[in-house]
Amino acid sequence: EATVQEDESFFDSDQQGDDGKSTELNRKIGELESLNQELARDNDEISRKIESLKAEIEELRGAESKARRKMGEMEREIDKSDE
8 A cells, every 4th residue: 555655646746747847838838829919919010001101102103203294294394485
């Protein structure tokens, strides 16, 4: 019977060690999952900003093109008035 009790106490101490490791691993997993969610939110926000900036760039390119056309028209008018 002494051997059975020793085996049980060995098993109990072994389990306690695993529970501690398991708890620590679960804590680390939780931290990493939280970090992953935060990074995913940051990534989504940055993606939205990028799309917004791309749209703004396209708008500015359109305005630039329109301004260049207008400037060309004005230059032609000036040339005509000089003649």
